[in-house]
Amino acid sequence: MAMTDPTPEGRFGRFGGRFVPETLIPACEELDKSFRHYWADADFRKELHDLLTDYAGRPSPLTECRRLSEELGYRVLLKREDLNHTGSHKINNVLGQTLLAQRMGKKRLVAETGAGQHGVATATAAALFGMECVVYMGEVDVERQALNVFRMRLLGAEVRTAYSGSRTLKDAVNEAMRDWVATVEDSHYCLGSVMGPHPYPWMVREFHRVIGNEARAQCRALLGADPDVVTACVGGGSNAVGIFSGFADTDAELVGVEPAGGAAVDRGIPGVLHGSESYLMQDEFGQVLEAESISAGLDYPGIGPEHAHLADIGRARYEKVTDDEVIAAFQLLSRTEGIIPALEPAHALAWMSRARDELAGKTVLLNLSGRGDKDAVQMMEILG
Amino acid sequence: MTVERGSIEAALRARIDGGGKCLVPYITGGFEGYLDAIRAAAHAGADAIEIGVPFSDPVMDGPVIQKANELVLATGVTPQSILDDVRDLDVHVPMAVMTYYNIAYRFGLERFAKSLHASGIAGAILPDMPLDEAGPWAEAADASGVETVLLAAPTTTDERLPRICERSRGFVYAVGLLGVTGLRDDLADSATVIAARCKEVTDKPVLVGVGVSTAGQAAQVSQVADGCVVGTAIVRRLLDGGGPEAVGELVAEIRAALDAG
Numbered sequence: 001m002a003m004t005d006p007t008p009e010g011r012f013g014r015f016g017g018r019f020v021p022e023t024l025i026p027a028c029e030e031l032d033k034s035f036r037h038y039w040a041d042a043d044f045r046k047e048l049h050d051l052l053t054d055y056a057g058r059p060s061p062l063t064e065c066r067r068l069s070e071e072l073g074y075r076v077l078l079k080r081e082d083l084n085h086t087g088s089h090k091i092n093n094v095l096g097q098t099l100l101a102q103r104m105g106k107k108r109l110v111a112e113t114g115a116g117q118h119g120v121a122t123a124t125a126a127a128l129f130g131m132e133c134v135v136y137m138g139e140v141d142v143e144r145q146a147l148n149v150f151r152m153r154l155l156g157a158e159v160r161t162a163y164s165g166s167r168t169l170k171d172a173v174n175e176a177m178r179d180w181v182a183t184v185e186d187s188h189y190c191l192g193s194v195m196g197p198h199p200y201p202w203m204v205r206e207f208h209r210v211i212g213n214e215a216r217a218q219c220r221a222l223l224g225a226d227p228d229v230v231t232a233c234v235g236g237g238s239n240a241v242g243i244f245s246g247f248a249d250t251d252a253e254l255v256g257v258e259p260a261g262g263a264a265v266d267r268g269i270p271g272v273l274h275g276s277e278s279y280l281m282q283d284e285f286g287q288v289l290e291a292e293s294i295s296a297g298l299d300y301p302g303i304g305p306e307h308a309h310l311a312d313i314g315r316a317r318y319e320k321v322t323d324d325e326v327i328a329a330f331q332l333l334s335r336t337e338g339i340i341p342a343l344e345p346a347h348a349l350a351w352m353s354r355a356r357d358e359l360a361g362k363t364v365l366l367n368l369s370g371r372g373d374k375d376a377v378q379m380m381e382i383l384g
Numbered sequence: 385m386t387v388e389r390g391s392i393e394a395a396l397r398a399r400i401d402g403g404g405k406c407l408v409p410y411i412t413g414g415f416e417g418y419l420d421a422i423r424a425a426a427h428a429g430a431d432a433i434e435i436g437v438p439f440s441d442p443v444m445d446g447p448v449i450q451k452a453n454e455l456v457l458a459t460g461v462t463p464q465s466i467l468d469d470v471r472d473l474d475v476h477v478p479m480a481v482m483t484y485y486n487i488a489y490r491f492g493l494e495r496f497a498k499s500l501h502a503s504g505i506a507g508a509i510l511p512d513m514p515l516d517e518a519g520p521w522a523e524a525a526d527a528s529g530v531e532t533v534l535l536a537a538p539t540t541t542d543e544r545l546p547r548i549c550e551r552s553r554g555f556v557y558a559v560g561l562l563g564v565t566g567l568r569d570d571l572a573d574s575a576t577v578i579a580a581r582c583k584e585v586t587d588k589p590v591l592v593g594v595g596v597s598t599a600g601q602a603a604q605v606s607q608v609a610d611g612c613v614v615g616t617a618i619v620r621r622l623l624d625g626g627g628p629e630a631v632g633e634l635v636a637e638i639r640a641a642l643d644a645g
Contacts, residue, residue: 009516017517019485021444022548023537023559025514164450165440177443182563184539272486272512273441285462286490287440 002315003205003241003248003306010198010276013312015305018197020177020275027184032199034104039206044099051095052210055128056085058092060211062218067336072356075363077227078339079215079243081370088342088370089211089239090121094190096207098125101188108132108187112176114141114169114235115297115344116148117370118192123157125190133157136175139167141296148374166290168299169235173274193236194304197275201304205241212246215365228362231255232369233347234318235262235298237307239369244316252365254316256307257348259326262291264303265311265318271302278305294323294378295343297370325350327382330372342370343379387471389478392432392507392531392554396589396610399431405642406555406591406611407602409618409635410434410482412452414461417627419473424632425618426475429639432554434509434613435470437463437483444484444511446566448616452623463487464499471503480507480533480554485521493521497528507531507554515548522551533557536582538574549586558582558609560595565616571601579609599641606642614638 010016018028038044052058060083065076081089101109109126111133113119119135126133135152139161142149152159165171173196180189194201194208219227230247232240234256244254258265264279271280273288281289281301291299303318310316321329326343329350334340341349345368352364372379396406409425411418413435422433438453438461445453463483470479481500488496488510500508508530513521515534525532531554536545538559549556560575561568575592582590592605593613602612614634621630 018514019512019517020514021511021537021559022514022535023539023562025516025537025544026539026541164447164454170441174441174443178446178564181444184562270489272484272489274443275512277489280486282486282490284490285464286487287457288486 002310002313003245006198006202010202012306012309015276015278015308016198016201017277018275019272019277020197021181023181024184028197028199034100035199035203038100038103044103048096048099051099052092056091056095057083058210059214060084062215062222064222065337068333071336072352074356074359074361077219077363077365078368079211079365080368081211081239082341082368086121086124087373088117088121089208089242090118090192092210092242093192093204093207093238094121094125097188097190098129102129104188106186106188108183109190110176110179110183110187111135111190111192112169112172113137113192114172114299115295115374116141116145116152117297117374120148120151122190123152123155126157127155134179135159136162136172138162138169138172141168144378145296145374147377168296170288170301177274193238194241194306195236195274195276195302201276201306204238205245205306208238208242209245211239211242211367212244215243216246219365223363226250226252227365229253229255229359229364231257231348231352231364232367233298233344234258234303234307235300235344236302237304239367241304241306243367248315254310255351256316256318257351258318258320259293259295259298259347260320260322261293262298262300263320264301265307266320273302276305278308279303294326295347297344298347319351321347321350321354325354329353330379340372341368342372343375345369387473387476387504389476389504389506392478392480393589395431395478396555400589400610405606406431406589407635407638407642408432408434408591408611408613410436410613410615411631412436412438412449412456412619412622413466414438414456414459415452415622419469420628421622421631422473422475424628425635426477428632428635430477430635432478432480434480434482435466437466437481437487439484439487442484444564446564446616448567448620448623449565452619463491467499467503467505470505478506480509481505482509485510485513488521493524497524497530500530501528507533509533509557511535515544515551518551535559536578538562538578545581546585549582549588552588555589555591556582556586557613558590558592560592560605563595565594567597567616567620568595571595571604575605576608579605583608599638602638603641611642
């Protein structure tokens with residue numbers, strides 16, 4: 001069955017594992033052990049549930065899109081992760097990891113961020129828990145997401161610019177891992193996606209499972225059935241894994257959407273980066289390629305190992321869309337529903353828009369993983 | 385015809401058995417003048433030489449080695465071109481490549497191991513490949529007679545340490561501090577602690593690397609360890625334009641400090 005727990009070594013099929021320097025292995029083992037312990041602990045689960053409810057604003061609603069459905073010619077439902085506190089799904093994972101880090105006695109959070117959503121969520125949780133927080137962000141992203149940089153600083157986090165390599169998300173992860181190698185005794189690496197060394201891909205999925213669980217119950221209440229298609233954008237793939245996990249054992253088709261300039265599954269070459277074996281954009285010599293898209297949050301050359309596995313076994317499929325299609329989708333949702341999406345979920349909507357013939361007569365659930373406020377300045381420049 | 389250089393462990397043991405301390409300099413493969421730098425290091429008393437095969441995302445390396453990597457990659461150097469260069473190099477001390485797992489993985493583990501052997505390279509160090517993930521590579525390396533050097537870290541538990549030392553070939557690479565490669569003003573206390581812990585559980589040569597930058601630090605850590613790996617300090621000299629002469633001078637200086645005990 002799809003989306004069960006990985007092996008004790010952190011393998012989803014042939015993907016995953018734990019490829020990090022020896023220095024970090026004991027920390028990964030401790031994290032694995034602590035996560036297993038607390039995830040089975042009723043007090044921990046209740047405290048997290050209360051935080052998600054009273055602080056983050058869960059459950060997020062399910063919105064039926066009347067005008068968009070008319071426009072596309074099939075029934076569209078949105079899982080509204082954009083309405084969570086801090087504006088995206090990222091808060092689910094961050095509250096889980098921060099609570100866990102606190103239980104483990106860690107005083108400091110280290111995180112990477114692309115668009116800034118995970119960085120803002122981590123800075124938020126650090127403020128809430130009174131922990132020190134350092135967020136690494138690529139130089140290119142610092143420029144195009146200036147608002148989120150300001151928000152993180154306002155929340156008391158230190159934002160450090162990554163100047164190496166492509167100066168985007170991949171390089172922010174490199175810097176965060178280098179920090180963690182040096183500070184592992186008192187710091188927790190609050191990784192923002194379903195990637196990295198075991199147990200991260202699994203643990204982050206479990207913290208986002210709430211999206212899929214809620215959506216499944218909401219769909220059944222509304223439709224009396226499961227949707228025909230569940231779709232989400234994929235960079236590392238955390239929001240997609242979150243919603244897919246609620247429907248893996250149903251007949252719903254699962255579709256992940258990558259940017260054309262960062263489509264790891266599409267190229268189908270396995271590799272090892274940032275702790276796990278998965279599909280990876282790389283040249284013939286194993287040098288990692290730079291992902292390029294309009295959306296900082298999806299500019300990642302890899303994909304979470306569980307996605308690689310889901311693609312391998314045919315349980316999910318992965319499509320890619322261009323920046324132009326994304327820009328059109330960004331405007332489409334704004335105009336038809338009065339919801340300005342983040343550029344990341346606009347990728348999934350772009351695929352939905354292109355695939356309208358294939359989807360005719362179906363019910364499609366889109367995970368609207370974040371809101372578009374952070375992208376307003378960038379889009380203002382593009383659209384004029 | 386491949387140049388005969390022998391095994392890393394044999395070379396280090398010979399030095400240790402003679403009452404000496406081992407010195408393994410690291411040189412970034414493909415860097416301008418690197419073959420002459422390897423010659424200079426060997427001539428100045430290196431017992432073995434680590435050749436860095438640049439990777440785009442070196443998470444165990446600090447800014448100096450990252451910078452050298454980026455410069456080399458921009459010139460179109462490939463893992464194969466480095467192996468080809470080294471095959472015929474008239475240097476008779478053993479060599480190991482230091483690179484990251486994806487380079488070997490993309491090459492094909494078995495093909496990479498065979499290619500190393502064919503180029504007269506005795507060993508491989510893959511810092512993002514911990515013991516737990518070493519199986520497939522180590523099997524391929526063993527089959528080709530390539531020594532897989534594993535890392536032991538200050539955070540390594542007492543339970544893991546003997547297993548790492550047991551599986552390591554050539555020597556045990558004891559990571560001297562919590563952190564990535566780079567220059568440090570002082571030797572971390574953790575350097576001698578991890579060296580002593582390794583020595584307690586293995587008879588293999590134990591060399592400390594990461595955070596050993598100067599002749600004084602090399603001598604200090606070698607009071608406990610069997611020697612050291614020096615990387616960033618050497619690459620810094622290459623980046624500063626010092627060329628093979630500057631590399632030779634530093635290696636000679638460290639050699640003298642180790643010999644003086």
